Amino acid sequence: MNAPLRRAGVVTLVLFGLLFANLNWVQAYKADDYRTNDFNRRVVVAQYERPRGVIEAGGTGLAQNKVTGDALKYLRVYPKKEAYAPVLGYRPVSLGATGIENSENDFLSGESDKLFADRVKDMFTGNNTGGGNIVLSLSTKAQETAYKELLNNERGVEKGAAVAIDPRTGAIQAMASIPSYDPNPLVSHDEKAAAAAYNKLLKDSDQPLLNRATQETLPPGSTMKVIVSAAALSDGYKTDTEIPAGSQYKESGAVIRNAEDEVCPGSQVTLKEALTESCNTGFAKLGVTLGRDKVVAMAKAFGFEDDSLTVGNLEGSGLPVAASHTGAIANPDGSVDKGALAQSSIGQRDVRMTAIQGALMAATVANGGKQMRPYLVQQELSPDRRTIYTANPKTARTPISESVASDLKDMMVSVVENGTGTKAKIKGYTVGGKTGTAQNAVGADPHGWFIGFAFNDKGEAVSAVCVMLENVSGGHASAEAARISGLIMKAAVGGGGD
Amino acid sequence: MKTQRNAELGLLAFAMVLVAAYGATVEANRIGEITPTFWVPAALLSVLFLGLHVVVRFTAPYADPVLIPAVALINGLGVGFLRRLDIGDALSEKLPVPGIFAGIGGRQLAWTLGSLILAAILLLLVRDHKVISRYAYTLGLVGIVLVMIPAVLPSSLSEVNGAKLWIRLGGFSIQPGEFAKLALVSFFAYYLVRKREVLSLASKRFLGIDFPRGRDLGPVVTVWLLSLLVLVFEKDLGTALLYFGLFVVTLYVATERASWLIIGLLLFFGGVYLAYLLGASVGGPFANFYDRAQVWLDPFALSNYERLGGSYQLVQSLLSLGTGGLFGSGPGAGSPRFVPEVQTDFIFAGMGEEIGLFGLSALLVVYLLIVERGMRAALNVRDSFGKLVAGGLAFTLGLQVFVILGGITGLIPLTGQTTPFLSAGGSSLMANWLLIAMLLRISNAARGPAASGAGSDRPGPGPKKAPTQLHGAMTEVIQP
Numbered sequence: 001m002n003a004p005l006r007r008a009g010v011v012t013l014v015l016f017g018l019l020f021a022n023l024n025w026v027q028a029y030k031a032d033d034y035r036t037n038d039f040n041r042r043v044v045v046a047q048y049e050r051p052r053g054v055i056e057a058g059g060t061g062l063a064q065n066k067v068t069g070d071a072l073k074y075l076r077v078y079p080k081k082e083a084y085a086p087v088l089g090y091r092p093v094s095l096g097a098t099g100i101e102n103s104e105n106d107f108l109s110g111e112s113d114k115l116f117a118d119r120v121k122d123m124f125t126g127n128n129t130g131g132g133n134i135v136l137s138l139s140t141k142a143q144e145t146a147y148k149e150l151l152n153n154e155r156g157v158e159k160g161a162a163v164a165i166d167p168r169t170g171a172i173q174a175m176a177s178i179p180s181y182d183p184n185p186l187v188s189h190d191e192k193a194a195a196a197a198y199n200k201l202l203k204d205s206d207q208p209l210l211n212r213a214t215q216e217t218l219p220p221g222s223t224m225k226v227i228v229s230a231a232a233l234s235d236g237y238k239t240d241t242e243i244p245a246g247s248q249y250k251e252s253g254a255v256i257r258n259a260e261d262e263v264c265p266g267s268q269v270t271l272k273e274a275l276t277e278s279c280n281t282g283f284a285k286l287g288v289t290l291g292r293d294k295v296v297a298m299a300k301a302f303g304f305e306d307d308s309l310t311v312g313n314l315e316g317s318g319l320p321v322a323a324s325h326t327g328a329i330a331n332p333d334g335s336v337d338k339g340a341l342a343q344s345s346i347g348q349r350d351v352r353m354t355a356i357q358g359a360l361m362a363a364t365v366a367n368g369g370k371q372m373r374p375y376l377v378q379q380e381l382s383p384d385r386r387t388i389y390t391a392n393p394k395t396a397r398t399p400i401s402e403s404v405a406s407d408l409k410d411m412m413v414s415v416v417e418n419g420t421g422t423k424a425k426i427k428g429y430t431v432g433g434k435t436g437t438a439q440n441a442v443g444a445d446p447h448g449w450f451i452g453f454a455f456n457d458k459g460e461a462v463s464a465v466c467v468m469l470e471n472v473s474g475g476h477a478s479a480e481a482a483r484i485s486g487l488i489m490k491a492a493v494g495g496g497g498d
Numbered sequence: 499m500k501t502q503r504n505a506e507l508g509l510l511a512f513a514m515v516l517v518a519a520y521g522a523t524v525e526a527n528r529i530g531e532i533t534p535t536f537w538v539p540a541a542l543l544s545v546l547f548l549g550l551h552v553v554v555r556f557t558a559p560y561a562d563p564v565l566i567p568a569v570a571l572i573n574g575l576g577v578g579f580l581r582r583l584d585i586g587d588a589l590s591e592k593l594p595v596p597g598i599f600a601g602i603g604g605r606q607l608a609w610t611l612g613s614l615i616l617a618a619i620l621l622l623l624v625r626d627h628k629v630i631s632r633y634a635y636t637l638g639l640v641g642i643v644l645v646m647i648p649a650v651l652p653s654s655l656s657e658v659n660g661a662k663l664w665i666r667l668g669g670f671s672i673q674p675g676e677f678a679k680l681a682l683v684s685f686f687a688y689y690l691v692r693k694r695e696v697l698s699l700a701s702k703r704f705l706g707i708d709f710p711r712g713r714d715l716g717p718v719v720t721v722w723l724l725s726l727l728v729l730v731f732e733k734d735l736g737t738a739l740l741y742f743g744l745f746v747v748t749l750y751v752a753t754e755r756a757s758w759l760i761i762g763l764l765l766f767f768g769g770v771y772l773a774y775l776l777g778a779s780v781g782g783p784f785a786n787f788y789d790r791a792q793v794w795l796d797p798f799a800l801s802n803y804e805r806l807g808g809s810y811q812l813v814q815s816l817l818s819l820g821t822g823g824l825f826g827s828g829p830g831a832g833s834p835r836f837v838p839e840v841q842t843d844f845i846f847a848g849m850g851e852e853i854g855l856f857g858l859s860a861l862l863v864v865y866l867l868i869v870e871r872g873m874r875a876a877l878n879v880r881d882s883f884g885k886l887v888a889g890g891l892a893f894t895l896g897l898q899v900f901v902i903l904g905g906i907t908g909l910i911p912l913t914g915q916t917t918p919f920l921s922a923g924g925s926s927l928m929a930n931w932l933l934i935a936m937l938l939r940i941s942n943a944a945r946g947p948a949a950s951g952a953g954s955d956r957p958g959p960g961p962k963k964a965p966t967q968l969h970g971a972m973t974e975v976i977q978p
Contacts, residue, residue, distance in 0.1 A: 034820020
């Protein structure tokens with residue numbers, strides 16, 4: 001019987017060998033996976049061992065901590081609730097984080113390599129100092145004005161977004177979206193309650209969790225004329241070049257009319273007048289004359305079709321921005337669809353734009369043709385508030401020359417001074433801009449847009465803005481957008497609320 | 499041959515030093531300081547094991563000197579880890595550090611005392627392991643009854659975590675299967691010693707392998723059916739595998755016929771696969787097994803993870819092990835309470851976070867040492883019954899370690915086995931210490947002078963006597 005006993009011994013040896021091999025797989029090969037796995041509660045508890053960094057803007061705490069008595073030692077608190085939610089996002093116990101809370105998570109949690117020295121210090125002192133702090137570029141006044149004005153707009157619009165940028169640096173001054181949500185229930189340590197709150201928001205058909213400023217693309221309407229104007233000016237047109245217009249323009253089955261009969265009924269109109277009055281026929285014809293390639297190239301130069309842009313840290317990640325599109329403007333055989341080109345030139349058809357893209361266009365014109373990369377993170381501060389990082393503005397692209405920008409600026413100022421955008425005027429500032437009213441679905445109210453900028457009396461471009469309101473009832477959809485734009489820029493440059 | 503009792507004493511002292519060091523590290527990591535009483539549990543355990551050592555000195559002087567220290571080390575670390583859980587629980591409730599006899603650690607200490615007394619009684623009463631063969635049929639019956647009780651009892655009295663392996667009366671629960679394996683091994687050994695001629699000689703040759711005659715397959719099929727019943731009604735693959743594996747291996751050892759292994763493995767895995775397919779299509783009593791197989795195949799799938807009775811336990815076990823990594827966080831520095839059932843089925847995973855791959859590998863080696871020492875006793879003992887009992891017990895122990903550790907590390911589907919000597923709980927500890935007492939007894943006969951344990955043949959000059967016969971164990975003659 002000894003031979004089979006020996007073999008049984010060998011079998012046990014093999015079984016233990018399998019156990020050992022599998023332990024190596026679990027504890028060595030897969031160890032990092034498992035250590036950081038979402039199901040691993042240790043990760044969560046460890047994250048709450050030290051206070052998370054504060055997110056602030058203009059000296060106001062926007063995301064702070066409250067000491068709790070439970071296993072998760074700190075509760076995240078967002079005192080401003082809805083107003084900042086699209087920017088800050090939230091950092092829940094077990095759900096995924098969003099916004100700046102997500103993109104700056106390493107720094108806020110203290111795990112970032114930039115805070116290595118602080119962690120080493122902790123090891124010697126035995127303290128658990130907090131994570132790093134984030135200072136946002138937001139102007140609290142502009143942000144709160146933007147949110148409040150969107151929410152309390154005079155047309156009862158329920159969905160919309162606003163973005164304000166400092167044209168000289170790309171610093172985001174305001175970024176608001178309605179409807180918004182209160183992030184506080186989502187970060188509750190009662191995970192069931194948090195999940196319930198999240199699911200409720202998720203099921204809401206108005207999509208309150210959507211950051212409409214960066215994530216929603218809509219037909220831009222006449223704000224597209226800024227791009228066509230830029231293409232024309234770059235092509236040798238002057239502000240007083242006469243372009244063909246008229247009350248109606250038929251092209252390959254597409255019929256272009258003006259918003260009202262009194263807009264550019266004559267056969268010729270100057271480029272400046274065309275923009276001031278928002279002449280649809282003029283710009284449709286201009287777009288067709290320039291050709292698809294020039295229009296599309298200019299849109300691209302302004303940032304259309306860019307799906308890699310993030311707004312957050314200039315040297316890191318941030319809030320993702322959906323790409324704006326011009327659409328194909330092509331027949332099935334690939335040739336230029338002139339009817340589509342005519343419609344696209346006035347921001348209809350398949351053209352889609354985000355609010356932040358609109359603000360970037362206005363900012364580019366205001367900044368002499370240089371588009372600064374937008375950012376939200378102004379500074380990163382260590383737990384003891386040493387500055388670790390300060391945003392160093394970057395030129396992202398230069399779609400137009402300084403002279404083209406200067407002409408375009410004059411044209412856009414004319415829009416606010418004499419044309420469709422008068423509601424955006426701010427006392428003491430030179431304001432320029434372009435309105436947009438975008439038809440969308442048949443029978444639905446149009447979207448109202450305004451993109452614009454403000455110069456102070458020293459001639460400095462101090463703010464650029466884009467306001468987008470979805471399905472505005474009662475006509476002149478863009479007028480309300482222009483009014484709100486003016487208020488946001490006024491707040492951003494330090495003027496009073498309203 | 500030397501008795502090597504002093505070697506045993508030395509190894510035991512070393513094991514207890516390790517246990518004391520473990521306790522000290524736990525206190526340092528958990529409480530932040532090493533209390534002046536850190537050594538007390540280790541000292542108490544030392545006294546208990548020393549008691550068994552003394553009993554062995556007098557009743558089984560030639561017993562294998564490695565067995566007691568190796569088991570004592572695992573048993574001691576188990577007590578240490580359970581006490582570590584008590585300390586952790588108390589501190590998280592902001593209560594003072596519990597006393598040595600409090601909590602599950604204290605209870606395990608008491609169970610250890612009880613187990614060692616039982617082991618000592620076995621060594622004192624059974625001076626010759628062959629005596630056991632007299633009660634073989636009784637033991638066989640007892641074994642089968644013990645296996646069947648939880649299956650027959652209503653779930654409210656027998657089910658813990660989806661496995662019907664228990665008898666629960668009030669606050670008290672025992673796992674009869676733990677004792678059943680001892681009884682069954684004894685019965686199988688006796689049965690097979692009697693039947694080995696028939697089973698090994700009468701055969702038909704097919705494909706170059708000798709297959710047994712159809713009529714001799716009876717007992718194998720019976721045990722196979724029994725273990726499949728266990729699988730289906732006690733909802734436990736591990737226990738089924740344990741019983742069947744133990745039977746097939748003793749059968750193989752008795753007959754030296756590889757064909758039994760092939761038949762056994764085919765039957766078992768065929769049965770398991772059938773149960774899996776039935777679970778997928780028919781459901782009913784097979785559904786639980788199918789669910790467990792699903793959980794095993796993809797524990798991290800959300801559908802498995804969030805389902806009640808799904809992969810939550812396994813996932814947390816894997817995460818605990820993975821968090822431990824190579825070196826572990828150190829005794830007392832982990833978070834074992836994230837692992838469900840960490841004091842029983844998942845104790846290995848809980849310890850794995852703190853002692854890491856290196857610590858667990860060392861534990862595996864100690865287990866392997868115990869099993870292989872048992873195998874050695876089987877090899878060296880002179881009588882067939884002793885060989886089968888020792889071989890069967892050692893293999894069962896090894897298989898149980900494989901089944902539970904394989905289960906919690908995702909190697910095989912998870913089952914509700916205890917980790918021998920480590921898990922909290924009296925049944926498991928008592929049964930396994932009895933198993934060790936049996937191995938001690940048999941190894942004493944194996945290593946001692948030819949007749950030291952038997953009492954029948956005296957050593958010395960004279961004509962060679964016939965090999966020791968078992969009580970009533972006539973070898974059956976082959977019927978044509």
